[in-house]
Amino acid sequence: MANKPSIPKGTRDFSPTEMLRRKYIFSTIEKVFQKYGFLPLETPAMENLETLTGKYGEEGDRLIFKILNSGDAWGGVSEEVKKGLATGEVAPGKFASAVSEKALRYDLTVPFARYVVQHQNEIAFPFKRYQIQPVWRADRPQKGRYREFYQCDADVIGSTSLLNEVELVQLFDDVFSALGLHVVVKINDRKVLSGIAEVSGQPEKVVDIVTAIDKLDKIGREKVEEEMRAKGVSDEAIKGIAPLFDLKGSWSEQRPLLEKWLSSSPMAQQGLKDLSFTFEAVGALKSAKLEYDPTLARGLDYYTGAIFEVKAAEGTMPGSICGGGRYDDLTGIFGLKNMSGVGISFGADRIYDVLLETNKFPTELGGSTKLLFANFGEAEAMHCLKLLRTVREAGIAAELYPDQVKMAKQFKYADDKGIAYVAIIGENELIQGIVTVKDMKTGEQKAVKQDELISAIA
RNA sequence: GUGGAUGUAGCUCAGUUGGUUAGAGCGCCGGAUUGUGAUUCCGGAGGUCGCCGGUUCAAGCCCGGUCCUCCACCCCA
Numbered sequence: 264m265a266n267k268p269s270i271p272k273g274t275r276d277f278s279p280t281e282m283l284r285r286k287y288i289f290s291t292i293e294k295v296f297q298k299y300g301f302l303p304l305e306t307p308a309m310e311n312l313e314t315l316t317g318k319y320g321e322e323g324d325r326l327i328f329k330i331l332n333s334g335d336a337w338g339g340v341s342e343e344v345k346k347g348l349a350t351g352e353v354a355p356g357k358f359a360s361a362v363s364e365k366a367l368r369y370d371l372t373v374p375f376a377r378y379v380v381q382h383q384n385e386i387a388f389p390f391k392r393y394q395i396q397p398v399w400r401a402d403r404p405q406k407g408r409y410r411e412f413y414q415c416d417a418d419v420i421g422s423t424s425l426l427n428e429v430e431l432v433q434l435f436d437d438v439f440s441a442l443g444l445h446v447v448v449k450i451n452d453r454k455v456l457s458g459i460a461e462v463s464g465q466p467e468k469v470v471d472i473v474t475a476i477d478k479l480d481k482i483g484r485e486k487v488e489e490e491m492r493a494k495g496v497s498d499e500a501i502k503g504i505a506p507l508f509d510l511k512g513s514w515s516e517q518r519p520l521l522e523k524w525l526s527s528s529p530m531a532q533q534g535l536k537d538l539s540f541t542f543e544a545v546g547a548l549k550s551a552k553l554e555y556d557p558t559l560a561r562g563l564d565y566y567t568g569a570i571f572e573v574k575a576a577e578g579t580m581p582g583s584i585c586g587g588g589r590y591d592d593l594t595g596i597f598g599l600k601n602m603s604g605v606g607i608s609f610g611a612d613r614i615y616d617v618l619l620e621t622n623k624f625p626t627e628l629g630g631s632t633k634l635l636f637a638n639f640g641e642a643e644a645m646h647c648l649k650l651l652r653t654v655r656e657a658g659i660a661a662e663l664y665p666d667q668v669k670m671a672k673q674f675k676y677a678d679d680k681g682i683a684y685v686a687i688i689g690e691n692e693l694i695q696g697i698v699t700v701k702d703m704k705t706g707e708q709k710a711v712k713q714d715e716l717i718s719a720i721a
Numbered sequence: 722g723u724g725g726a727u728g729u730a731g732c733u734c735a736g737u738u739g740g741u742u743a744g745a746g747c748g749c750c751g752g753a754u755u756g757u758g759a760u761u762c763c764g765g766a767g768g769u770c771g772c773c774g775g776u777u778c779a780a781g782c783c784c785g786g787u788c789c790u791c792c793a794c795c796c797c798a
Contacts, residue, residue: 272789322796325722370798398798403722406791412798586798610798639756674758689756703758 273402273410283628285615288442289395292415292609295437296393299430301417304392306374312366318373318596320564326400328410329363336362367399371416372593372606379420380597388421407582407613418606420593425537427605428569428589429544435573435585435607436551442614443623445576446584448551451559452538453566453588455521458531462524463503468496470564472504477560484508507557514542514555521557537568552576567591571607578620584613634661634720635677637670639689647688650698650713657717677703684720 270276277285293303309330316324332339340361368374371394379386395415404410417434419427432448439446456476460469471494475487482490488501506524510517518535525531538555545553551573561570568589575584587607594602618624634654636647647663654661664673677685687699692710700719701708711719 269789320796322722326796400797402797403795404790405793408797414798583798608798613798637756669755670757671754672758676758678758685757687756691756699756701757706757706759708757 271410273404273408275409275411281615283631284618284624285611287624287628288611288614288618289413289415291441292438292611293393293395295434295441296417298437299391299417299434301391301393304375304378304394305396306368306371306378306394308367308397309365310368310374310377312360312364314377315366315369315373316360319369323369326402327369328367328399328401329359330365330367332362332364368396369400370398371396371414371608372418375416375418375420376593377597379602380594380599383599386421389419389427390421391417391419393417407616409612413611415609415611416606417608418604420602420604420606422605423603425540425569426544428537428541431571431587431605431607432541432545432551432553433548435571436548438609439573440550442618444550444614444617444621446551447574447576448553449556449559449572449574450538450541450553451556451570452534452568453570454530454534454537454568455525455557456534456560458525458528458534459504459507460500461528461530463496463500465496465500468494468500472496472500473560476504476507476558479508479558510557514538517555517557534568541569561586561588565590565593569605575617575621578617580613580617580620582613584610584617586610632660632662632680632682634659634684634686635673635680635682636661636663636686636688637673638664638667639687640667643688643690643693646693647686650686650688650716654717659717659720674703686716 312327312329315327319326344361375392375394379390393416395413397411397413399411402408402410417431432450435446435448453473456473457466457469460466460472463472465472468491472491475490475494475496478490479487491501491504492498506520510520518539521535522532525535542553542555556572559570559572561572566588568591570588571586572583573585574580574582585607587605589603589605591603592600593604594600636644636651638644638647644663644667651661651663664676674685676682683703685701685703687701689699692699696713697710698713698716698719699708699710700716709719
């Protein structure tokens with residue numbers, strides 16, 4: 264089986280059953296996005312390489328899929344680079360940019376920022392857009408981690424109002440109510456985290472402190488402190504951060520402690536004020552629980568204000584199923600200053616896994632045939648064709664078995680495809696003007712008049 | 722990118738210290754039943770043992786390489 268076809272590492276086929284479920288997730292999210300006033304946007308699968316490089320950090324650059332220039336890519340390489348490659352003076356990474364000027368998109372946020380800058384004069388701000396498209400990463404695949412996967416993003420750009428944060432929390436709640444899943448929405452504010460770094464005496468170490476704290480629930484307090492020490496955070500500063508680990512309870516319980524502890528940092532005070540506003544304004548939620556998580560940090564360093572993460576309250580999925588946050592200067596790298604935005608992203612693949620595990624997918628997902636006409640031969644089939652039309656006009660998904668084969672095979676087809684009813688019109692039924700309808704679930708069979716067919720299977 | 726495990730039929734897996742013709746269950750196809758699926762009975766097809774090389778009289782089994790999948794790390798959705 265050496266010639267057995269296959270697909271690239273980390274990519275997947277989606278079977279019809281999987282696609283019906285995926286579309287159910289996507290369309291649920293999309294409907295809610297639209298209900299909140301977000302408009303659809305699509306950008307190309309590939310961007311200019313220079314649009315993407317340098318936006319995701321050093322690690323990120325390595326994970327960008329680059330596209331080889333068409334034509335004679337090698338011919339476009341300068342003699343200098345060719346020589347350098349041979350001697351090892353030119354790194355392979357440098358060579359890549361010599362033969363590649365396009366790359367597959369790595370996320371939806373950077374192409375969105377590019378779009379906003381490029382079309383700034385046509386856009387009405389605040390601009391609310393959603394985008395549901397695949398992205399590609401040259402990462403090593405693992406369970407729940409692929410080289411091609413979908414992101415479902417919604418962002419508001421050009422507004423600093425905290426009402427946006429409030430609405431996004433409500434949007435999370437709406438989506439997971441529609442999907443019937445209980446979740447915990449965790450929230451924090453980067454300003455508070457910066458304040459903690461400030462109070463500890465090493466404000467320049469925010470990023471290192473934050474990424475270490477982010478791992479708290481995974482590796483424990485000791486290892487977090489160890490990592491901070493390894494990154495050059497002083498023992499004194501680590502001591503200064505210590506109160507964070509003892510924080511417990513609800514937001515209203517934690518808030519006074521934080522205010523006291525971080526009283527010397529105006530930035531932290533602002534963050535706490537913002538969080539309070541969000542907690543108050545969000546109001547009652549249906550399926551989600553909003554929780555303050557002082558250790559929620561999120562890796563991406565472009566976040567500047569609120570940060571979100573959603574975890575399933577059911578099932579065994581350990582990681583987050585959604586994320587998001589506010590960024591003050593996403594478009595600055597493309598030359599448009601003072602554009603604050605806040606956005607969220609749904610991890611469709613992980614949501615799929617959770618819904619499957621917890622058995623939350625509706626049993627009947629639109630798209631599957633409800634009624635199959637068995638094929639008894641040319642005359643009967645022609646007759647069925649007419650009935651088929653009226654059934655379909657009534658909005659019922661129906662099909663006629665195209666070949667005249669033995670009944671067992673046709674029934675098996677209906678069974679395999681999960682079709683609820685089979686209409687049998689053989690010689691007898693044709694003469695009498697009736698239809699024998701079989702319920703595939705119960706196995707019951709009854710004869711009805713032709714014009715009663717629709718009500719018989721409704 | 723680092724470290725580890727795995728790969729045998731469409732799927733899930735057996736396969737003895739290296740020894741003739743590599744097995745099972747499920748699925749698939751045909752028949753029992755020329756107007757009835759899911760249940761029953763009978764029969765059948767399907768494998769270059771991931772790929773390449775090495776050791777050996779002899780390799781699914783031992784050795785090396787390579788690819789895939791999985792796990793941990795890094796990072797992330």
